[in-house]
Structure formats: C-alpha cells, structure tokens
Amino acid sequence: AQSVTQLDSHVSVSEGTPVLLRCNYSSSYSPSLFWYVQHPNKGLQLLLKYTSAATLVKGINGFEAEFKKSETSFHLTKPSAHMSDAAEYFCVVSDSGYGGSQGNLIFGKGTKLSVKP
Amino acid sequence: DGGITQSPKYLFRKEGQNVTLSCEQNLNHDAMYWYRQDPGQGLRLIYYSQIVNDFQKGDIAEGYSVSREKKESFPLTVTSAQKNPTAFYLCASRHSSPYNEQFFGPGTRLTVL
Numbered sequence: 001a002q003s004v005t006q007l008d009s010h011v012s013v014s015e016g017t018p019v020l021l022r023c024n025y026s027s028s029y030s031p032s033l034f035w036y037v038q039h040p041n042k043g044l045q046l047l048l049k050y051t052s053a054a055t056l057v058k059g060i061n062g063f064e065a066e067f068k069k070s071e072t073s074f075h076l077t078k079p080s081a082h083m084s085d086a087a088e089y090f091c092v093v094s095d096s097g098y099g100g101s102q103g104n105l106i107f108g109k110g111t112k113l114s115v116k117p
Numbered sequence: 118d119g120g121i122t123q124s125p126k127y128l129f130r131k132e133g134q135n136v137t138l139s140c141e142q143n144l145n146h147d148a149m150y151w152y153r154q155d156p157g158q159g160l161r162l163i164y165y166s167q168i169v170n171d172f173q174k175g176d177i178a179e180g181y182s183v184s185r186e187k188k189e190s191f192p193l194t195v196t197s198a199q200k201n202p203t204a205f206y207l208c209a210s211r212h213s214s215p216y217n218e219q220f221f222g223p224g225t226r227l228t229v230l
Contacts, residue, residue, distance in 0.1 A: 032141060034218055043121075043207060043221035060119070090159060094218075103148055103211050104175075107159035111219075 002027045002093050006108035014116045019078040021111045023091030026072065032094040033074045034105070035065055045057075046090075050074065061085070084113045102104045120144065121222035122206050128227045130195070130202070138193045138225045140208035146220070147213040149191035153177060154205040154224075163206075166191055167213065195227065203229045 007022040025031060032051050036044040045080040048059025065076045075089060091108040122144045130136045140149065148167050151162040162175030166185040180199025185191055191210075194203045205226050209219040 036221075041205075041224070041226065042219050043123075044209075044220070049218055071183045102152075103166065103213065103217065103219070104162065105160075105163075109157060109159040 001037050002031065002106050004091050004093050004106055004108040006089075006091050006111050008111050009109065010112045010114070012114040012116065013081045015083055019076070019081045019085065019113065021076040021089050021091075021113065023074045023089070025073050025074060025093045027093055032034060033067065034092040034094065035059065035066075035074075035076050036090045036092060037087050038090065038110075044090065047076070077091065080094070081113075081115045083115050083117065086113055088112050121161055121208060121210055121220055123206075123225050125225060126223065128225055130227065130229050132229055133197045135194055136195050137206075138195070138206055138220060139214040140191045140193065142191075142208075142210040142220075144210055144212070144220065144224075146210035147188070148210070148211045150156065150209040150219060151175075151181075151191070151193045152207045152209065154207060154213065163193065165217070176216065187211070196216070202227055 003026045003071050005024045034049045035047040037047050038044045047063050048057045050057050050067045058064045063078050088110045092105045094105050124139045150162040150165045161177050163181050164183040166172035169188050172183050172185050172222050184192045207224045208222040211219045
C-alpha cells in the first residue's frame with residue numbers, strides 16, 4: 001500500500017530565506033511523486049513531478065525536489081522565499097506508472113507555508 | 118482556453134436536499150475524479166471514472182453519486198444521505214497514460230444550512 005507523510009503541518013519563513021517542506025512516502029514499487037500548491041479557495045496547481053527519470057526535479061516558480069530512494073523522501077525546496085509563495089503544499093504519490101495503471105493519487109495532509117516580510 | 122470548469126463556485130443547501138455539482142473539461146482527458154477537501158485532512162477521493170459510462174467508488178463514496186454520460190462531463194450529486202456534506206469539492210482530470218498528472222478545477226464550496 002502507498003502512503004505519504006508530510007512531516008510539518010505548518011512552516012513559517014522570512015521573505016528571502018530558504019524553504020524546506022518535508023515529505024516521506026511509502027510505496028511497494030517505483031512511485032510517481034508530485035508536489036501541488038493550493039492558494040486559498042483555489043484548485044490545486046502542479047509544481048513538479050518525479051517519474052523515474054532524473055532524481056532532482058525542477059518545477060515552476062523556482063521550486064525543486066529531490067527523490068531519495070534510500071530515505072524514501074521527496075522534500076521540496078526553494079532557495080529564496082517570496083511573499084507569493086504563501087499557500088498550502090501537498091505531497092502526492094500515484095499508483096500510475098510502472099506496476100500501476102489507475103492513476104489514482106494519495107495525498108499528504110498538506111503543509112501550510114507562511115512567509116513573513 | 119483548455120481547462121476544467123466547476124460550477125457553481127459557492128453552493129448553499131438546506132438539510133435533506135440533493136444538490137449536483139458540475140464539472141466539465143475540454144482537455145480530451147479520459148479519466149475524471151472527484152475529491153472532497155476538509156481542513157487539515159488533505160484530499161479524499163469520492164469517485165473516479167476511467168472511461169465514459171463507467172465509474173468506481175473511491176474512499177468516501179457513501180452519500181454521493183456520479184454519472185459519466187459524456188467524456189467531457191462528470192457531475193457529482195451530494196445526496197441527503199451524506200451526513201456531513203459541508204466541504205470544498207474538487208474535480209480533476211487526467212490523460213490515461215503512465216506518469217501523467219491530474220489537472221484540477223477551481224473547486225466548489227458547499228455549505229449546508
């Protein structure tokens with residue numbers, strides 16, 4: 001069975017400082033992993049995805065994530081936070097790809113990122 | 118513009134009433150999904166459909182129903198059997214190829230009065 005754990009429910013940073021949002025996953029085979037962002041009362045937007053190619057994945061708005069199989073982690077980082085980054089972030093694992101076919105997503109409970117001026 | 122639309126954005130319902138939430142996509146995606154979002158719980162899958170005229174229950178299907186008569190449309194009915202329907206509902210779609218992500222609509226906020 002697959003699962004996702006986001007280790008922090010809330011992260012607060014100052015504008016211009018680095019962002020680290022932590023995510024661990026559990027999967028019985030090579031997973032597809034995603035990070036989505038959600039601004040208040042909006043739908044979810046894809047930031048980046050890992051699909052067994054490069055382990056360091058670059059996404060939109062300066063975000064990137066590194067897939068570490070030995071640590072079963074997929075942490076999201078950004079070198080310098082901007083006020084517009086304040087939102088909720090979801091780490092997601094999919095049963096799609098090698099070994100799975102439904103494309104169903106399993107969501108973490110989310111990390112709310114606050115950015116202080 | 119290609120995308121997913123959901124209507125209405127806000128919906129108010131009296132207890133005991135059924136309501137239907139609309140979801141339409143023009144991305145030519147085969148698969149469509151409905152999720153429910155509650156604060157601090159992430160998203161939970163209600164129903165999904167891989168092809169027209171076929172759909173499967175997700176993790177929390179009780180009190181909900183769907184139909185998939187057209188590829189571009191996947192309406193969700195919240196019935197009076199759903200005990201706690203107040204939530205934010207999100208529709209998504211996906212092309213049926215491996216590794217493809219889901220694209221989300223803007224959501225409908227349902228409040229039961």
